[in-house]
Structures are given as structure tokens and as C-alpha cells.
Amino acid sequence: xxxxxxxxxxxxxxxxxxxxxxxxxxxxxxxxxxxxxxxxxxxxxxxxxxxxxxxxxxxxxxxxxxxxxxxxxxxxxxxxxxxxxxxxxxxxxxxxxxxxxxxxxxxxxxxxxxxxxxxxxxxxxxxxxxxxxxxxxxxxx
Amino acid sequence: xxxxxxxxxxxxxxxxxxxxxxxxxxxxxxxxxxxxxxxxxxxxxxxxxxxxxxxxxxxxxxxxxxxxxxxxxxxxxxxxxxxxxxxxxxxxxxxxxxxxxxxxxxxxxxx
Numbered sequence: 269x270x271x272x273x274x275x276x277x278x279x280x281x282x283x284x285x286x287x288x289x290x291x292x293x294x295x296x297x298x299x300x301x302x303x304x305x306x307x308x309x310x311x312x313x314x315x316x317x318x319x320x321x322x323x324x325x326x327x328x329x330x331x332x333x334x335x336x337x338x339x340x341x342x343x344x345x346x347x348x349x350x351x352x353x354x355x356x357x358x359x360x361x362x363x364x365x366x367x368x369x370x371x372x373x374x375x376x377x378x379x380x381x382x383x384x385x386x387x388x389x390x391x392x393x394x395x396x397x398x399x400x401x402x403x404x405x406x407x408x409x
Numbered sequence: 410x411x412x413x414x415x416x417x418x419x420x421x422x423x424x425x426x427x428x429x430x431x432x433x434x435x436x437x438x439x440x441x442x443x444x445x446x447x448x449x450x451x452x453x454x455x456x457x458x459x460x461x462x463x464x465x466x467x468x469x470x471x472x473x474x475x476x477x478x479x480x481x482x483x484x485x486x487x488x489x490x491x492x493x494x495x496x497x498x499x500x501x502x503x504x505x506x507x508x509x510x511x512x513x514x515x516x517x518x519x520x
Binding site: 281285288306307310313314317319320321372373375376379380390405408 | 428430431432462464465466468469493496497500501
């Protein structure tokens with residue numbers, strides 16, 4: 269059996285704290301240090317925030333699935349939603365130091381994770397995130 | 410999350426405790442903008458010493474406060490950043506645009 273945990277929950281922001289707790293614990297079990305666990309948790313949280321805001325347009329009763337897997341010396345996170353898909357080329361976020369409120373989450377995800385792969389599929393969207401143990405997140409560089 | 414507002418001289422201190430995320434950042438934004446726009450407070454100091462976690466929506470609320478303060482020629486300051494909150498502001502590369510102090514006294518003394 270694959271070493272994976274699946275979390276299913278509604279797209280309600282009040283559950284985000286619960287999901288963060290689970291992700292941080294899973295990353296710790298997978299062998300990431302405390303700082304890496306915080307970064308991974310932040311990246312997944314930001315991805316979930318984008319699902320709620322953009323794919324589900326702030327509807328709070330839609331299904332979200334997070335699958336966490338230990339793989340190839342790292343952690344793989346697969347997020348699945350059934351909301352409005354985005355065109356990958358439009359997912360550009362925004363430049364740092366630009367004092368606008370939107371797009372910051374996507375930049376954070378890309379800064380933290382080694383792999384970010386978004387796939388709008390038939391009836392669902394998938395976002396695959398991967399981070400290898402020891403690959404540092406360079407905050408502020 | 411808990412949020413409170415108190416006066417310290419002519420400054421207003423906004424005390425935030427808990428996590429700031431998509432669920433509660435609208436409340437943080439509302440309180441900050443109320444102080445700046447409606448009460449015309451000349452100096453708003455946000456106390457983040459009780460904040461364990463902040464996400465991009467929380468950072469966006471602080472950015473909005475900063476932008477409004479610049480428009481109104483008032484001051485907008487942060488103090489008491491936890492290591493986790495500091496890391497997020499550093500990752501966003503926005504930490505340099507904020508006035509960040511170690512303590513409330515330092516923020517109050519700043520010219």
C-alpha cells in the first residue's frame with residue numbers, strides 16, 4: 269500500500285487551519301525539518317486558498333481533495349477540485365515588490381515547491397506540488 | 410483569531426492574536442481601514458506578537474493598510490513579528506516596504 273493520506277473537506281475557509289495542521293504533521297512524519305514543514309504547509313495552504321477564491325469563486329460547500337504522498341525522497345501533494353479551471357498561461361501571479369494584493373500566493377507556491385504542475389482536466393482541476401527534502405526555500409533572496 | 414484596538418498617546422495600536430488567513434483576514438483589513446480612513450488616526454501600529462501564522466491574504470490586508478496610509482499621509486507600522494510571520498513577509502519580498510519595529514516602544518519613538 270502506498271504511503272499516502274487523503275483529506276476530503278468542503279471549500280470553507282474555516283477548515284483551512286485544520287488542514288494546515290494535518291499537512292504540517294505529514295511533512296514532519298516524512299522527515300522534513302521544522303522550517304521546511306512550515307514552508308510546505310504555507311504552499312499547500314496558498315494553493316487551497318486559490319481553489320476557494322478562484323476555482324469555486326468563494327462558494328463554501330464544494331468538494332476539495334488533498335492527497336499527501338511520500339515519494340522519491342520528498343513529499344508529493346495533489347490537490348483536486350471541480351470548479352472553474354484556469355488557463356495555465358494565465359497563472360502568472362505578480363511581480364514581487366508590486367504593491368497589489370492579488371497573485372502573491374502563486375508566487376509563494378513557486379518559490380517554496382520544487383515542482384508546480386497545474387492541469388485543468390475534464391470535470392476537475394489538479395495541482396501537483398512536489399518538494400524534495402533538503403531543497404531550501406530562499407526567503408528574501 | 411482575536412483583534413483589539415487601543416490608544417497609546419496619539420497612536421492607535423491594533424493587537425492581533427492567532428492565525429491570519431483567508432478565513433479572518435477580512436476582519437483585520439476592516440479594522441485597519443476603519444482606523445485609517447474613518448477615524449483618521451495619524452499613526453496605526455499593528456502588534457503581530459501574538460500571530461503564529463499569516464498567509465498571502467493576511468499580507469494583502471497589511472499591504473492595503475500601507476497603501477491607504479500613504480494616500481492619507483499617516484503612518485502604518487508593524488511590530489512583534491514572529492519568526493513564521495517574518496519568513497512569510499521575507500518570502501513575499503514585501504518586508505522592506507513596511508516599517509517594522511521590535512517593540513511597541515520603538516514604534517512609538519520612531520520619527
